[in-house]
Amino acid sequence: MILSKVRVENLTKVFGRRTQQALDLVKEGKSKQEILEETGATVGVHDVSFNVENGEVFVIMGLSGSGKSTLIRLINRLIEPTSGEVYIDDDDVSKMSKEDLREIRRTKMNMVFQNFGLFPQRTVLENTEYGLEIRGVGKDERQQKAEEALDNSGLLSVKDQYPNQLSGGMQQRVGLARALANDPEILLMDEAFSALDPLIRRDMQDDLMDLQERVQKTIIFITHDLDEALRIGDRIALMRDGKIMQIGTGEEILTNPANNFVREFTEDIDRSKVLTAENIMEPALITNVETDGPNVALQRMRKEEVSMLLAVDRKRHLKGSLTAEEALDARKNEKTLKDVLDKNVRKIQRDTLVTDIFDMIYNSPAPLAVVDEDDRVLGVVVRGSVIGAMTDKSTDTNENGEEQEETTEQEETTEDEGVNADA
Structure with missing residues (x-):
């Protein structure tokens, strides 16, 4: 029986050679910096577990160095885990062959990066078609699907322009449309809006929420901005030093912080913009x-x-x-x-x-x-x-x-x- 769309169990990543020694020091309560100084190894993620339900926007957030970007790359195995499992539906991604992993990346999940990742020599339409092209989809079919994705993102009118003719916000919309053109079940978004100006960033958050109402994808969204997490997330996982401090809705995290770190992290938030009737x-x-x-x-x-x-x-x-x-x-x-x-x-x-x-x-x-x-x-x-x-x-x-x-x-x-x- 499928328990959830994405299931992460005891996921750990240590960078460096003295992996076991580093993990032993974690169990002793040593800090990330102390472990680095003693072993030369960096604990990126340690013993992380969570579920993401179908159609949920699950936000992973934390400060720089908290392990959030490492975690999202462990989910699609752009980074190989030290230990632990990742399941997409009931399929264990952590044990997949390279061929099966490539197939699941092409068909079930796509990633949207912070730096847009558009090809400057390709038009907006050609950029949007790219994922379908490498899957071997025929020209007419991929053009139709790309145009549908651009239309959903409000970009069909600029399909023949090049990335350098677009604003930063519009370039990120193209990146999102390219990911959606493959019709993935899961979207991984790594600080997708953090390079944008505040007003454009808010517009992109609105666009994402409007788009989610129509397409209902499972989205794992990485951010360091608590306001952004509270605005778009159904649930939030707050990380520190590779560990998850608390998982819950925005209201749960604000009203019942799990520890002093969470309390201090959220103390400057305007609760009136989060709490509801x-x-x-x-x-x-x-x-x-x-x-x-x-x-x-x-x-x-x-x-x-x-x-x-x-x-x-x-x-x-x-x-x-x-x-x-x-x-x-x-x-x-x-x-x-x-x-x-x-x-x-x-x-x-x-x-x-x-x-x-x-x-x-x-x-x-x-x-x-x-x-x-x-x-x-x-x-x-x-x-x-x-x-x-x-x-x-x-x-x-x-x-x-x-x-x-x-x-x-x-x-x-x-x-x-x-x-x-x-x-």
Whole structure:
């Protein structure tokens, strides 16, 4: 049974002759520099294991010398591993013959490099056809596939130009189109955007995410830029000295760093651009307008000490909001909750970024409802949670040094307003 698209198990690479001595020193906790000084060997990657699922963008990141570029070259065996295994589907790449390895590089995975790697004497179309050409694909077929790849990348109009006529960003788009023309299942991207200017780099990140929505490739992306990793990665592996420090989503790494290195590495990141409504939402207090009457709604408000509930149907589909005043009106005038609820309640999706929520909730008198794709209520976001996420302070310390939870905006509003005592 295929467990994942790419599976790496205990992968290790030591450069130099005294391999075993270097590995023994790693086990003793020696640093990469200490091992180099003592043995002359360099530990590029040590005991790395991870899985990449089909269609996932898996980002490997770290500072210079962390081993990330060595790791990606071990996956397609541009560098031979010292030990460990790499599986593509269920095929062990680390044990393949040269002929089988060549075939899998041509058909299953392609690599996009930092320096574009375009042939200056070939046109954009001819560069894009190159991988198909060396596979022996006929001229008409390879031209058709190359043009489709260029069209997907928005480059068909420049197919007859040469690389030196294009900007750096457009040259990198050609490199990406060339990789996609072979229709590989896996794309390996080694710092593909790091040589570009910041604005062009951001455009390329947008292009990659748009392209991924259409083609759904499995992508292993190398970068030293945490902002880039957080922006494009489904999951991130953070490396240091050849080892993986933590693997997780951007939210997991920011909110639950595995160690001090990860914590320090991520401390300057603007969490409001990474955390979403799902990360900060609170349970929603609701009333079912199909079964509840005014007295039930008012009793729930009194018990929970709030002055407003979200109104839903039996399947938790959002129908609006209900205040204590509206419930009292319904009871006094013998109306149903459906007759008096406010249908203009503001709602957001679970993946809405905190930085986007702030402007919406700043002047909102009520919490925002968080709903799924079918408009079912998942929770609420209150102003206090948004401010807490943006300042990265979810707890305060009281005078005894004990942690004390913040009072949320919803609680503050409740204390000020309360529920009508006559309800």
